[in-house]
Amino acid sequence: MTLLQVKDLTVEYHTDAGIFRAVEHLNFRLEQGKSLGLVGESGCGKTTAVLAMMRLLPEAGRIVGGEARLDGTDLLRLSPTEMREYRWHKISMVFQGAMNALNPVRTVGSQIEEPLLLHETTPRNRAKEEVARLLDLVGVSPSRANQYPHQFSGGMRQRAMIAMALACRPRVVITDEPTTALDVMIQAQILDLLQELQAELNLSIIMVTHDLGVVAELCDDVLVMYGGRMAECADADTIFNQPAHPYTRRLLLAFPDINDPRAELASIPGFPPPLDNLPPGCRFEPRCDAATAACAHEIPVDVEVAPGHRASCLLARPRKG
């Protein structure tokens, strides 16, 4: 069952220097109980896209089109008051940088308690109990609720952030680079935790990351973004084994594989396009080794390579058989 469906999402930043389109005509769906990986290099618009859904864009950000239907309700059309009912209750987020996202002068427990009280899901006299339950759920001893963030290690802070996101029992949790600043072993612990929580609570997860390995380990479906647009979208197995977009193929070549350590790594030459100077045709054309003359001026449309597998590339063709 589709829980969240995003159609034609377009987001702009209106700044003194001009108007920049950070996300353009983005389409995807998130199934109940599944996880979707949102992948791409820095600056490809993945965080902007999820902040737009949460209606937490910075002041300069404007949603200029599209819809994001959560269980039939379009989040983008809700008034700020209505959205406040949805945020944390139905859709919540674990923000990037667990190290810095907690308030250093308040105890961890009181910060987890805050959404419970604000949203009145829990009566005040039961809040402490609920905080203990949440900490236990994410593998932190409830006795540490009265400690401050600096007394927590990086991995524990990330767990506390996850507890906070789960406080009002949302159906969708967005995690933005949940493991990027963590050591490998702690990263594995957090990935295990997310997997357990997903199964236990039937959560749907959107995981924003540039780490393809994390996506391969955890996600059911993958959306690859480039320059604010979708490059490719399919189930994880297809993305990693039958990629149709040259950008996806190049990303895979740049990622080291412990099972094949001597395979040559090839980085992608050049940089993602700056938002104030986007190429007129396909946004990946300047860096694409397969580009043809048409790619420089023709904007690619989504090609259905196979059922459930879309690629936005002029060279993509439906797969036979």
Added chain:
Amino acid sequence: MNDLVLEVNHLRKLYPVSQGIVDSLRRLPQRWVHAVDGISFTLKRGEILALVGESGSGKTTVGLCTLGLVEPTEGHILLQGEDVVELVHSRRRQELRRQAQLIFQDPYESLNPRQTVLRAVAEPLQVHHLAAGKADRVEKVTVALEDAGLKPASTFLHRYPQQLSGGQRQRVVIASALVMNPLYLVADEPVSMLDVSIRAEILNLLLSLRDEHNITMLYITHDLASAAYLADRVAVMYLGVIVEIGPADVVLNDPRHPYTQALMSVIPVPNPRRRHKRMVLQGETPDPIDLPSGCRFHPRCPEANHICSEVEPRLEDLGEDHQAACLLVSGTGENGQSAIPVMGEKVRS
């Protein structure tokens, strides 16, 4: 012998734990952080050794000791046969500073935002009086930038760090190490702050520097996958000691220490078809102040038995230049010894 660029013998580095006034009035004994607790290794000319471990394993301290930036508590470090600590205290300190260079982790913070690329890379030349005039300086900086892959260098000379991407900044940092023509380079997590797509180009750059300039490198990382790609040999550290060391291919094909095995199992594999059981160690690396008795890894080791909390394992030869420090791994090499004789020698109370 000439072939050995770096020799580290029984290196230890302890840091005192600062005591509060109450503790010192009560005359509590001074406590120590065992950052590095007795490690030895060598590096041949043109060799890349990866020092792999989690935060707090002591890998950065080892790197800083080999550069003479941190003075060891015990042990010796020889750079081309000369004692690094003695060099630091002698008039030839400048020579050491020229030969041994460091690449930092975060290219966003290791460059001065108010210095142009030219000034940043030329600064070491000025400090060491290595350039005869401005033209020579620009010439040397140009060569270093091009060696670091910033071509054509003239388009980068007068830019500021904020006008560069993360990958380009890291190349500038590498160029300012290269401009000194170093013999030995310590790269401390040089790619962990970069996007995955850029990591590959920096790793390939480091490989080409070794191939073209024969630079000897210590690559410090927590990522075994990049270590496997870059390094000739791998040393895995845990709580201040090396638990396994050997040629990269051998260690990765046949990891013998349970900690190395766990580290390998948790590396994300970029293909959902190869999803496998992760051997996730619970908890976190213990405090390096009060070390566990016996094998330091035993409280988290999935295979530990009663002996492990009593006996401290030593590195045992496993053949093929491969060593591991685990009581449950028996040696197979010529000098290999089983764990049993070690017991009598080194039982800790």
